[in-house]
Amino acid sequence: GAVVSQHPSRVICKSGTSVKIECRSLDFQATTMFWYRQFPKKSLMLMATSNEGSKATYEQGVEKDKFLINHASLTLSTLTVTSAHPEDSSFYICSALAVLAGGPEDEQYFGPGTRLTVT
Amino acid sequence: QKEVEQNSGPLSVPEGAIASLNCTYSDRGSQSFFWYRQYSGKSPELIMFIYSNGDKEDGRFTAQLNKASQYVSLLIRDSQPSDSATYLCAVGAGGYNKLIFGAGTRLAVHP
Numbered sequence: 001g002a003v004v005s006q007h008p009s010r011v012i013c014k015s016g017t018s019v020k021i022e023c024r025s026l027d028f029q030a031t032t033m034f035w036y037r038q039f040p041k042k043s044l045m046l047m048a049t050s051n052e053g054s055k056a057t058y059e060q061g062v063e064k065d066k067f068l069i070n071h072a073s074l075t076l077s078t079l080t081v082t083s084a085h086p087e088d089s090s091f092y093i094c095s096a097l098a099v100l101a102g103g104p105e106d107e108q109y110f111g112p113g114t115r116l117t118v119t
Numbered sequence: 120q121k122e123v124e125q126n127s128g129p130l131s132v133p134e135g136a137i138a139s140l141n142c143t144y145s146d147r148g149s150q151s152f153f154w155y156r157q158y159s160g161k162s163p164e165l166i167m168f169i170y171s172n173g174d175k176e177d178g179r180f181t182a183q184l185n186k187a188s189q190y191v192s193l194l195i196r197d198s199q200p201s202d203s204a205t206y207l208c209a210v211g212a213g214g215y216n217k218l219i220f221g222a223g224t225r226l227a228v229h230p
Contacts, residue, residue, distance in 0.1 A: 032216070043207060043222040044163070093162050097216055106216050110162040 002028045004096045006111035013084055013118055020080045021114045023094030029074035030096035034108065035067075038091040050077040084118045091115050121146045123210050125221035132228055138195040140224050142208030145189070151211030152184055152191045153218065156204045163207055166193070198228040 003026040013019050023033055031052045036044040048069050049057040056069035068080040077096075081088055092115075095108040122145040132138045140154075151170050155163035169175045169182040169191065181194040191210075195202055205223040212219045 034217070036220075043220040046217060046219070049217060107165060107168075108216065108218065110164070113160075113162045115160075 002026075002096070002098050002107075002109045004094065004109045004111040006092075006094055006114050008114060009112060010115045011117070013116070015085055015118055016083055018080055018082045019084055019116060020078055021092055021094075021116075023077045023079070023096065023111050025075045025096040025098075025109070028096070028098050030077075030098065031074060032097040032099075033071060033077040034095045034097070035069060035077070035079050036093045036095070038093060038113075044093060047079075081116065084116070086118045089116055089118045121149075121210070121212055121219050123208055123219050123221035125206075125208050125224045127222055128225040129227050130224055132198050132226070134198060134200060134228055134230050136198050136228075138198045138202065138226055138228070140193040140195075140206050140208075140226065142191045142193075142221055143189055144191070144208075144210045144219075146210065146212070147186075147189060149189075149210045149212070152182070153209040153211075154180075154182060154191075154193045155207040155209060155220075156202075157207055157223065158204045166206075195226075198226075200228050200230055202226060203228050 005024045007022045033050040035047045047062045050069045050071040052071045058064045071077040093113040094111045124143045153168045154166045157163045169184045175182045179196045183192045207223045208221040209218040
């Protein structure tokens, strides 16, 4: 199946700093990628939809100025957590959409996730 | 607010038994439904998807969909200890193939 990578897998940063997380589709092109966050024992919460060459679409309640998304190529999307605070500590997961027929059959392939800890 | 509801569990079944996982959703217009498995600390992996009412079988897994009741389930036959994980139900939520996830059901298969 298709492979999606994320980097870094784990990051610890100090409060007030910014952290960039990369999501790459390794063997397919993805015009659409998604960013999720997951708190312990909770479900994945969709943060935003990242579209190559255009602005990301953020879900209600997600601060676009805090979570900057850039989808500069068909294989790379980045999420930058700006001015991180301890409450931003979470598991961030990206997925890339592999378009088969342009319908619901299109499958999202998930990256391995990035565990962010803000101290 | 579109919602996907799952019993958090844990659901404990003996090895070799059938595990039955259930999910309900609030958006009557939903057309696509997915089951993912997630091991602790890992990202979700797709088990199967279903779009039409009825049953869909793939190996030991059977997904069942009832759109009138807004209900989707996953049956795992001959459960193995390696099936122990959290099972996430996800529902397609419109454009760009967005998915809304349930909170997941933790399954524990004991020898």
